[in-house]
Amino acid sequence: MFLSAEERLETIRACRDCPMCHPVDMVAMVTGRESNTPRGRGMILWGLESGLLSWESEGVTRILYQAFLDGLPREWCEGNYDFDEMVIDARKTLVDKGFAPAAVSIIALRIRETGNPYGIKEKGMTPLVGNSPTSPPEVAIFLGSSARVQRPQTALALGKILRTLGISFEVLEDEADCGLLSYQLGDFKSAAEQAKNVAASLARCRAKKLISLSAGAYRMFTTRYARWGAALPEAMSVVHVTEFLGELLTQGRLALKRKIGNKVTYHDPCCLARFTYVLDPPRKVLLALAADNFVEMDWSGKKARSCGGCGGVPFTDPEISEKAARIRVEEALRTGARILISADPECEHHLSGAVQGGEIEVKDLVELVADAL
Amino acid sequence: MEKNLLFELVREELCDAVGEENVDTSEAGRFCYGADYSWVSRAWMDRGQKPLVPDFVVMPQATEEVSKVLKIANRHRIPVIPYGGGSGVNGGILALYGGIMLDLKRMKKIIRIDEQSLTVTAEAGVNGEILERELNRAGLTLGHYPASGYCATLGGYLAARGSGTLSTKYGKAEERVVAMEGVLPTGEMVRTLPVPRHATGPDFLNFFIGAEGTLGVITEVTMMLDPIPEVREFQGFLFGSLADGLEAGRRIMTQRLRPCVIRLYDPASTIRFVQKVLGIPVEGSFMVVGCDGQKEMVALEKKEIGKICLAMGGKDLGREPGETWWKERYKFYFPPFCPDLPELFGTMDSVTTYDKIIPLYEAKKKTIEEGFKDFGARYTAHFSHWFPWGTMIYDRFFVEKPPQDPREAIQLHNRIWAAVIRRALAAGGVVNEHHGIGQKLGYFLPEQFGSSWPVLVSLKKMLDPNNIMNPGKLGL
Numbered sequence: 061m062f063l064s065a066e067e068r069l070e071t072i073r074a075c076r077d078c079p080m081c082h083p084v085d086m087v088a089m090v091t092g093r094e095s096n097t098p099r100g101r102g103m104i105l106w107g108l109e110s111g112l113l114s115w116e117s118e119g120v121t122r123i124l125y126q127a128f129l130d131g132l133p134r135e136w137c138e139g140n141y142d143f144d145e146m147v148i149d150a151r152k153t154l155v156d157k158g159f160a161p162a163a164v165s166i167i168a169l170r171i172r173e174t175g176n177p178y179g180i181k182e183k184g185m186t187p188l189v190g191n192s193p194t195s196p197p198e199v200a201i202f203l204g205s206s207a208r209v210q211r212p213q214t215a216l217a218l219g220k221i222l223r224t225l226g227i228s229f230e231v232l233e234d235e236a237d238c239g240l241l242s243y244q245l246g247d248f249k250s251a252a253e254q255a256k257n258v259a260a261s262l263a264r265c266r267a268k269k270l271i272s273l274s275a276g277a278y279r280m281f282t283t284r285y286a287r288w289g290a291a292l293p294e295a296m297s298v299v300h301v302t303e304f305l306g307e308l309l310t311q312g313r314l315a316l317k318r319k320i321g322n323k324v325t326y327h328d329p330c331c332l333a334r335f336t337y338v339l340d341p342p343r344k345v346l347l348a349l350a351a352d353n354f355v356e357m358d359w360s361g362k363k364a365r366s367c368g369g370c371g372g373v374p375f376t377d378p379e380i381s382e383k384a385a386r387i388r389v390e391e392a393l394r395t396g397a398r399i400l401i402s403a404d405p406e407c408e409h410h411l412s413g414a415v416q417g418g419e420i421e422v423k424d425l426v427e428l429v430a431d432a433l
Numbered sequence: 434m435e436k437n438l439l440f441e442l443v444r445e446e447l448c449d450a451v452g453e454e455n456v457d458t459s460e461a462g463r464f465c466y467g468a469d470y471s472w473v474s475r476a477w478m479d480r481g482q483k484p485l486v487p488d489f490v491v492m493p494q495a496t497e498e499v500s501k502v503l504k505i506a507n508r509h510r511i512p513v514i515p516y517g518g519g520s521g522v523n524g525g526i527l528a529l530y531g532g533i534m535l536d537l538k539r540m541k542k543i544i545r546i547d548e549q550s551l552t553v554t555a556e557a558g559v560n561g562e563i564l565e566r567e568l569n570r571a572g573l574t575l576g577h578y579p580a581s582g583y584c585a586t587l588g589g590y591l592a593a594r595g596s597g598t599l600s601t602k603y604g605k606a607e608e609r610v611v612a613m614e615g616v617l618p619t620g621e622m623v624r625t626l627p628v629p630r631h632a633t634g635p636d637f638l639n640f641f642i643g644a645e646g647t648l649g650v651i652t653e654v655t656m657m658l659d660p661i662p663e664v665r666e667f668q669g670f671l672f673g674s675l676a677d678g679l680e681a682g683r684r685i686m687t688q689r690l691r692p693c694v695i696r697l698y699d700p701a702s703t704i705r706f707v708q709k710v711l712g713i714p715v716e717g718s719f720m721v722v723g724c725d726g727q728k729e730m731v732a733l734e735k736k737e738i739g740k741i742c743l744a745m746g747g748k749d750l751g752r753e754p755g756e757t758w759w760k761e762r763y764k765f766y767f768p769p770f771c772p773d774l775p776e777l778f779g780t781m782d783s784v785t786t787y788d789k790i791i792p793l794y795e796a797k798k799k800t801i802e803e804g805f806k807d808f809g810a811r812y813t814a815h816f817s818h819w820f821p822w823g824t825m826i827y828d829r830f831f832v833e834k835p836p837q838d839p840r841e842a843i844q845l846h847n848r849i850w851a852a853v854i855r856r857a858l859a860a861g862g863v864v865n866e867h868h869g870i871g872q873k874l875g876y877f878l879p880e881q882f883g884s885s886w887p888v889l890v891s892l893k894k895m896l897d898p899n900n901i902m903n904p905g906k907l908g909l
Contacts, residue, residue, distance in 0.1 A: 073768075074769070076478075077468075077470070077475050077768070077773070078767065078771075079470070079518060079519060079581075079584035080763070080767050082518065082583060082584040083560050083563050083583055083584070088538075089563075091492075091539075092492050092536060092537075092538035092539035092558065093457065093462070093465075093490070093492060093536065094465045094466055094490075094519060094536055094538075095461065095462045095490075097465075099465075103468065104461050106478065107461070107464050107478075110478075111481065112464070112481065112483060113464060117459075117461050117464075118461065119457070119459025119460055119461030119462045119464075120460075122459070123461050123462065138763070138767035138770060139768045139769050139770070358566060358570070394570075
């Protein structure tokens with residue numbers, strides 16, 4: 061548990077009585093249900109705390125797993141209450157008591173058997189992204205489950221950028237899932253196991269700088285791993301890929317020859333918008349690519365809305381996830397942009413699924429940089 | 434309602450009306466409607482007492498579905514409680530007798546923004562903040578900024594006759610209604626006339642405005658808009674006495690200047706909210722005055738207002754305190770900055786004409802501080818919504834350590850309310866100005882309305898013969 065008992069109770073008391081963050085809860089936006097608002101969940105948690113509800117009460121599991129846990133309620137909250145952690149803590153209790161949705165154990169099994177939550181046996185990424193050199197490489201890259209299985213083109217694009225710029229790199233041959241999904245689902249046992257597996261792989265890396273293609277993995281590395289005894293090697297620094305690209309631009313090592321002529325907009329992945337606050341680097345790269353053609357969405361930066369891909373909701377309530385993604389795509393369409401750009405393969409995947417016809421193109425920032433070399 | 438055969442049959446009818454996925458009978462789903470923002474409902478739950486919950490939660494997506502649900506409810510004599518954001522402070526959405534909680538938040542479409550007429554037509558369940566943001570994209574504003582704006586819905590604004598921070602200039606929500614669609618208690622869908630000002634007989638808008646769901650369900654509203662002003666500026670003043678500040682406000686309004694806001698805090702309120710929440714280190718009676726509109730007009734209004742304030746001994750604190758107040762205005766309503774349990778507190782607003790405002794304030798203050806001094810009761814007040822003829826007093830009582838026993842706590846709470854409401858009525862005030870009546874204040878309405886109360890009762894009986902619409906609210 062990442063909240064002390066006192067913090068947890070204080071957060072429950074605050075959230076159960078307060079409706080002030082309702083406009084930022086995307087599940088509530090989709091369903092219109094009071095139970096899907098942060099206050100509704102807070103009331104349920106108070107009911108559990110006070111004995112007015114039991115963990116087996118009808119609706120408790122369903123409602124507590126219908127939350128994106130995207131960090132936006134906390135960002136919105138003047139009191140800065142950690143709403144997400146309160147819900148994750150409750151999910152952990154549901155897992156421990158055996159009341160979690162079936163998807164939780166299915167995902168744990170898939171990760172153990174295939175290394176990813178989709179249950180898809182992937183081909184090794186190393187031949188696709190590029191061979192690791194024999195001498196200590198400049199960087200190591202962590203791809204993430206989504207890039208390895210759902211959006212390999214993003215991983216290939218990163219490989220292309222590094223080779224073109226002459227930056228030696230290595231890819232983890234035995235890369236495991238980073239554990240974010242298991243953690244958000246309350247399956248702390250699996251999350252800790254995955255964290256330790258990843259940490260062990262990273263300990264075998266020769267590079268001292270780790271670039272994470274996955275925003276979720278970056279968040280886990282920098283905010284959660286140490287608590288599970290899975291700290292990264294002391295000599296290893298970690299950056300998100302957008303920070304790395306921003307550094308290359310500043311150093312003059314990244315020359316973007318082909319600029320984007322269409323209007324573009326940017327979706328901040330929630331793990332970058334909040335939790336790690338990587339807001340400026342992707343914008344620096346975007347401005348270099350698109351200049352005046354870059355336009356922000358209404359809900360952007362620290363207040364960026366979820367793409368619908370977080371909190372395990374795509375696995376427990378796919379229809380809610382899809383509708384949330386559609387809301388985000390519609391926001392992008394209202395900017396007049398022809399390209400919706402993100403900086404996480406998981407976000408790219410969810411947003412792409414919500415596009416209808418050819419109304420807008422969804423691309424990862426890394427892919428656009430690779431195309432511009 | 435017992436979960437027997439009738440329950441299952443009604444459930445099936447409701448599923449048929451709105452879709453199975455939009456009917457929730459789960460224990461946890463219904464539990465979430467067990468409290469609104471009223472102290473009583475929150476304290477009851479806080480002390481581990483079983484809340485009042487509905488039997489069914491139903492989420493329609495269209496006026497036709499609302500109509501179907503009300504017809505089902507009439508057929509089976511089941512109460513219906515229309516629900517928006519659940520931000521009311523007077524128990525207006527509590528399911529006193531179980532029934533159907535009609536959560537309108539799926540009815541959230543912004544149907545049309547008319548940039549020529551400056552109106553917006555939207556479904557009643559649209560969230561206030563979401564609506565305002567959409568209007569801002571077009572350079573427009575609803576002009577309605579209530580504290581509940583982040584969670585309240587358009588229908589809720591009108592059902593409770595709400596006011597917003599800038600209502601002094603832009604009016605209460607009800608003053609901005611152009612037209613409305615709703616469903617009467619027996620299921621008929623009705624539309625009011627397309628404009629609010631006419632000479633075409635009585636106005637049916639008042640079947641819905643302020644009725645808190647007791648006379649039907651609001652489903653769609655057309656509201657007046659304003660352009661986002663060229664400038665909006667706030668100024669802070671400090672008065673040595675509340676009376677001086679009140680007189681300054683009266684002169685501003687009766688000289689027909691048009692500030693968008695005058696917010697005057699009594700000394701206790703200045704310490705509790707302005708000092709401690711906003712961090713503005715002042716003592717006395719703090720006032721914020723705001724003006725908005727075209728730049729030259731704002732400069733002129735500010736100049737004239739400044740003269741009045743200085744003439745009443747006010748000290749000009751400059752723009753910063755006022756701008757800070759505006760920027761942080763919602764902060765007061767987030768924990769831990771808002772009044773919170775375990776304290777016992779209530780917001781008791783009233784409104785009266787200028788000649789009675791000081792006696793009203795003093796009467797209420799005395800009622801609390803002297804009448805309940807054994808409980809250590811404290812009183813704070815500010816004056817936030819000003820009219821050409823008077824002003825409203827937004828006042829609160831606090832008891833830091835109320836009885837732990839929930840029944841004793843509620844008894845104390847209600848006794849305080851009863852004492853102060855009756856004192857307010859005697860001093861020329863009304864039961865409430867913009868927080869509504871709900872369940873809590875309903876039993877004072879016969880005293881407020883006097884000989885015209887039976888008219889309201891008759892209207893209710895005529896429109897709602899089976900008394901299904903939010904029973905037990907508004908004293909009906």
